[in-house]
Amino acid sequence: xxxxxxxxxxxxxxxxxxxxxxxxxxxxxxxxxxxxxxxxxxxxxxxxxxxxxxxxxxxxxxxxxxxxxxxxxxxxxxxxxxxxxxxxxxxxxxxxxxxxxxxxxxxxxxxxxxxxxxxxxxxxxxxxxxxxxxxxxxxxxxxxxxxxxxxxxxxxxxxxxxxxxxxxxxxxxxxxxxxxxxxxxxxxxxxxxxxxxxxxxxxxxxxxxxxxxxxxxxxxxxxxxxxxxxxxxxxxxxxxxxxxxxx
Amino acid sequence: xxxxxxxxxxxxxxxxxxxxxxxxxxxxxxxxxxxxxxxxxxxxxxxxxxxxxxxxxxxxxxxxxxxxxxxxxxxxxxxxxxxxxxxxxxxxxxxxxxxxxxxxxxxxxxxxxxxxxxxxxxxxxxxxxxxxxxxxxxxxxxxxxxxxxxxxxxxxxxxxxxxxxxxxxxxxxxxxxxxxxxxxxxxxxxxxxxxxxxxxxxxxxxxxxxxxxxxxxxxxxxxxxxxxxxxxxxxxxxxxxxxxxxxxxxxxxxxxxxxxxxxxxxxxxxxxxxx
Numbered sequence: 192x193x194x195x196x197x198x199x200x201x202x203x204x205x206x207x208x209x210x211x212x213x214x215x216x217x218x219x220x221x222x223x224x225x226x227x228x229x230x231x232x233x234x235x236x237x238x239x240x241x242x243x244x245x246x247x248x249x250x251x252x253x254x255x256x257x258x259x260x261x262x263x264x265x266x267x268x269x270x271x272x273x274x275x276x277x278x279x280x281x282x283x284x285x286x287x288x289x290x291x292x293x294x295x296x297x298x299x300x301x302x303x304x305x306x307x308x309x310x311x312x313x314x315x316x317x318x319x320x321x322x323x324x325x326x327x328x329x330x331x332x333x334x335x336x337x338x339x340x341x342x343x344x345x346x347x348x349x350x351x352x353x354x355x356x357x358x359x360x361x362x363x364x365x366x367x368x369x370x371x372x373x374x375x376x377x378x379x380x381x382x383x384x385x386x387x388x389x390x391x392x393x394x395x396x397x398x399x400x401x402x403x404x405x406x407x408x409x410x411x412x413x414x415x416x417x418x419x420x421x422x423x424x425x426x427x428x429x430x431x432x433x434x435x436x437x438x
Numbered sequence: 439x440x441x442x443x444x445x446x447x448x449x450x451x452x453x454x455x456x457x458x459x460x461x462x463x464x465x466x467x468x469x470x471x472x473x474x475x476x477x478x479x480x481x482x483x484x485x486x487x488x489x490x491x492x493x494x495x496x497x498x499x500x501x502x503x504x505x506x507x508x509x510x511x512x513x514x515x516x517x518x519x520x521x522x523x524x525x526x527x528x529x530x531x532x533x534x535x536x537x538x539x540x541x542x543x544x545x546x547x548x549x550x551x552x553x554x555x556x557x558x559x560x561x562x563x564x565x566x567x568x569x570x571x572x573x574x575x576x577x578x579x580x581x582x583x584x585x586x587x588x589x590x591x592x593x594x595x596x597x598x599x600x601x602x603x604x605x606x607x608x609x610x611x612x613x614x615x616x617x618x619x620x621x622x623x624x625x626x627x628x629x630x631x632x633x634x635x636x637x638x639x640x641x642x643x644x645x646x647x648x649x650x651x652x653x654x655x656x657x658x659x660x661x662x663x664x665x666x667x668x669x670x671x672x673x674x675x676x677x678x679x680x681x682x683x684x685x686x687x688x689x690x691x692x693x694x695x696x697x698x699x700x701x702x703x704x705x706x707x708x709x710x711x712x713x
């Protein structure tokens with residue numbers, strides 16, 4: 192069977208321009224039309240070309256600052272691309288919906304806000320609310336303001352809202368590290384659902400047990416693809432590397 | 439790579455205006471619900487709750503009337519002055535609030551922009567809709583003041599929905615322009631405060647411009663100012679004041695053009711708002 196791609200990344204490079212300091216002189220700022228004095232360029236990704244296919248779960252590993260999160264951001268379409276091209280079969284879902292939620296409002300109102308900002312209609316929200324509450328396992332707290340929630344409850348609610356419509360491309364950044372055993376199991380089921388509906392899951396994780404369940408693993412180091420292939424092999428190579436650099 | 443399945447979407451390509459408008463339309467339920475919740479939430483903790491939606495404009499009009507009508511120019515403390523004032527102040531203040539809040543709408547929501555994909559135009563447009571929820575109750579105050587001033591119901595009152603639509607379109611288009619401009623130039627916010635002070639006199643909000651300027655030509659040029667135009671038309675609709683045709687034309691042209699222009703400008707930076 193020819194693999195059918197959901198995400199194609201071609202020759203992607205992303206450079207962050209970090210602005211250290213604006214000049215304290217307004218005259219100077221005006222003359223340089225507000226440009227910053229010291230700009231440090233950090234190449235977060237260089238010439239990355241990868242393809243992810245339907246029905247795959249891909250683990251992404253790498254040291255801190257290797258470009259894992261930048262790649263996820265770029266695939267979600269949230270950060271501008273300097274060079275290269277990313278094509279996707281549909282809008283990827285990142286668990287970013289948490290940013291839209293309001294601590295002062297109740298869990299139920301936040302479900303409504305979260306679903307609406309994700310593009311649902313009112314009827315759809317009404318239909319889906321109960322299953323979100325059950326999935327997050329917070330029925331008893333649902334009418335309390337969200338600021339009274341524990342961080343685990345918040346994370347569960349966010350995950351439940353973000354994945355309430357089974358997405359075609361799901362991007363998870365360490366998401367499974369949150370929540371108790373029961374919730375972790377439900378999250379894994381939801382990932383299975385994405386895979387079963389011929390979607391793609393991209394998973395940034397540091398946990399070997401989670402990574403072993405992936406179909407393939409992408410190893411990034413200093414913004415470049417070090418290795419991309421069979422999960423067992425790649426994981427071993429990465430762990431050897433990580434152990435060696437820690438010694 | 440030419441054999442790729444055709445259904446893949448390029449994340450880097452510019453967004454097309456038509457698709458964008460459809461995307462915004464698809465999220466109309468967000469626009470109708472979330473700003474309303476926010477507007478309600480602001481008054482929820484007050485003892486008088488949502489009554490503030492009426493008290494606020496009533497107090498504002500009282501202060502303006504006392505300062506400008508009674509203290510400064512006591513001869514103008516007439517019912518007609520008060521009626522003109524209430525229309526002018528309510529419409530002007532709404533547009534001013536929308537524009538000023540929109541200039542910082544991208545900056546204030548950077549976290550949201552970096553976390554979720556949605557048409558960014560929802561941010562300024564949400565401000566416009568939210569402002570509607572506090573503006574509509576203030577119309578009760580407006581009609582109360584106007585009736586108190588002795589204005590009898592007129593056939594023009596039937597045109598009020600059209601005026602509200604025009605005002606909404608104007609605010610929507612200007613909010614998109616303001617959001618884009620505020621993104622490009624951070625210092626716009628403080629500058630606007632002063633611009634609006636000038637604009638308030640230039641729009642005849644308190645004192646009629648016609649009292650100071652006699653030249654018909656100059657007055658017609660001044661009607662290019664959309665706020666002056668819409669306030670003039672609204673005063674004709676609500677209290678039957680004199681109207682110049684330049685104001686009607688200006689309002690119609692602005693309403694037809696400002697939303698597409700606003701979208702076009704705003705869209706130019708759509709993928710850069712998260713920077």
